[in-house]
Amino acid sequence: MSTSSHSQGFGTKAIHAGQRPDPSTGAIMTPIYQTSTFVQQSPGKIIGEYDYSRAANPTRTAIEANLAALEGGKHGLCYSSGVAATGAVLHTLSAGDNVLLCDDVYGGTNRLFHRIFAQLGIETTLVDMTDLDATRAAFRDNTKLLWIETPTNPTLKIIDIAAVCELAKGTGARVAVDNTFATPFLQNPLSLGADIVCHSTTKYIGGHSDAIGGALIVNDDELHQQLKFIQLSEGAVPGIFECFLLLRSTKTLHVRMERHCANARRVAEHLIEHPAVERVVYPGLESHPQHAIAKKQMRDFGGMVTIYLKGDIERARTMLERVHLFGLAESLGGVESLIEHPAIMTHASVPPEQRAKLGISDSLVRLSVGIENVDDLIADLDQALA
Numbered sequence: 001m002s003t004s005s006h007s008q009g010f011g012t013k014a015i016h017a018g019q020r021p022d023p024s025t026g027a028i029m030t031p032i033y034q035t036s037t038f039v040q041q042s043p044g045k046i047i048g049e050y051d052y053s054r055a056a057n058p059t060r061t062a063i064e065a066n067l068a069a070l071e072g073g074k075h076g077l078c079y080s081s082g083v084a085a086t087g088a089v090l091h092t093l094s095a096g097d098n099v100l101l102c103d104d105v106y107g108g109t110n111r112l113f114h115r116i117f118a119q120l121g122i123e124t125t126l127v128d129m130t131d132l133d134a135t136r137a138a139f140r141d142n143t144k145l146l147w148i149e150t151p152t153n154p155t156l157k158i159i160d161i162a163a164v165c166e167l168a169k170g171t172g173a174r175v176a177v178d179n180t181f182a183t184p185f186l187q188n189p190l191s192l193g194a195d196i197v198c199h200s201t202t203k204y205i206g207g208h209s210d211a212i213g214g215a216l217i218v219n220d221d222e223l224h225q226q227l228k229f230i231q232l233s234e235g236a237v238p239g240i241f242e243c244f245l246l247l248r249s250t251k252t253l254h255v256r257m258e259r260h261c262a263n264a265r266r267v268a269e270h271l272i273e274h275p276a277v278e279r280v281v282y283p284g285l286e287s288h289p290q291h292a293i294a295k296k297q298m299r300d301f302g303g304m305v306t307i308y309l310k311g312d313i314e315r316a317r318t319m320l321e322r323v324h325l326f327g328l329a330e331s332l333g334g335v336e337s338l339i340e341h342p343a344i345m346t347h348a349s350v351p352p353e354q355r356a357k358l359g360i361s362d363s364l365v366r367l368s369v370g371i372e373n374v375d376d377l378i379a380d381l382d383q384a385l386a
């Protein structure tokens with residue numbers, strides 16, 4: 001049986017952690033335990049560890065343990081979506097609590113905090129967490145949670161996770177980090193002092209644009225029990241087949257991420273030189289304002305590249321209509337390259353003043369660089385920008 005021993009490398013854990021050959025058949029892949037319930041020996045006396053699949057299911061247990069190992073955490077919990085995982089964290093709070101939310105956060109996260117949990121009496125303060133003084137000043141007596149996303153979407157700002165965790169220390173506020181863009185292969189927030197790691201597994205962890213899902217990873221036993229109770233009570237659990245798809249996906253996460261990072265760097269370096277491009281934002285470039293922090297807390301710089309085009313929105317529209325290999329679509333993190341226009345697509349619900357403040361202009365285009373042959377990707381971008 002493989003264990004999540006810390007001496008093992010990421011790739012070994014990715015393939016083996018939480019899994020072992022099926023004891024009854026020797027099947028090397030964890031079976032899809034497509035069952036809602038489990039028979040009991042006598043009332044209340046269960047045969048193994050399972051009684052009902054909302055509470056727990058062996059296929060889900062395997063992926064939860066696998067993701068925990070990859071993040072260097074003790075406990076994993078899987079959800080039906082990334083926003084369901086986020087919502088579970090918010091359900092640990094009570095009316096009257098305050099949350100500090102980084103200002104350049106995923107649109108669905110922003111909506112959940114401001115449109116759903118605000119009604120339940122949970123107050124949210126938006127903060128630019130790249131500014132540590134502003135973050136320190138934003139704390140209130142009732143601040144119970146800080147929510148960090150880094151790199152941010154779509155401007156790829158980098159927040160210093162260890163520094164923000166240091167600010168929260170002793171205040172009674174927990175720190176949660178949405179690690180979707182970086183993945184556990186590039187960044188492990190728990191080791192930097194965070195209490196909770198959140199993932200939309202829909203993106204890089206799933207990696208094949210075929211399943212919606214979310215996950216939380218924590219170290220604290222009491223917090224784990226609280227989150228497990230919320231998971232059981234609210235029932236936002238993933239389907240069993242989705243758990244199997246994720247088990248299959250995490251086995252190649254390290255290999256995919258290496259190629260995403262290498263391709264994104266090549267694309268970023270190529271576009272810097274391109275006459276149609278005003279500016280390229282990629283945390284791996286020395287020109288990135290938080291490059292030093294990225295270097296400190298990430299192993300590599302990810303697959304997302306943001307560009308500002310010269311010219312107006314029509315220039316951007318033309319580019320997006322002309323690409324062949326890059327799919328014009330929302331979402332990110334799959335093996336296939338995607339391109340999108342945040343001001344019109346993913347961030348359309350962000351008010352124009354807020355978009356302007358965050359730098360999400362009409363000339364901004366976001367690329368999710370896939371793992372195709374990079375020369376083909378560059379040729380596609382060049383012909384679309386010609």
Ligand SMILES: *Cc1c(COP(=O)(O)O)cnc(C)c1O
Pocket residue numbers: 081082083084106108109149153178180181199200201202203212213214
């Ligand atoms: C997509 C995404 C989410 C939400 O995840 P879903 O799986 O779509 O519910 C949360 N955070 C980030 C950074 C994302 O990209």
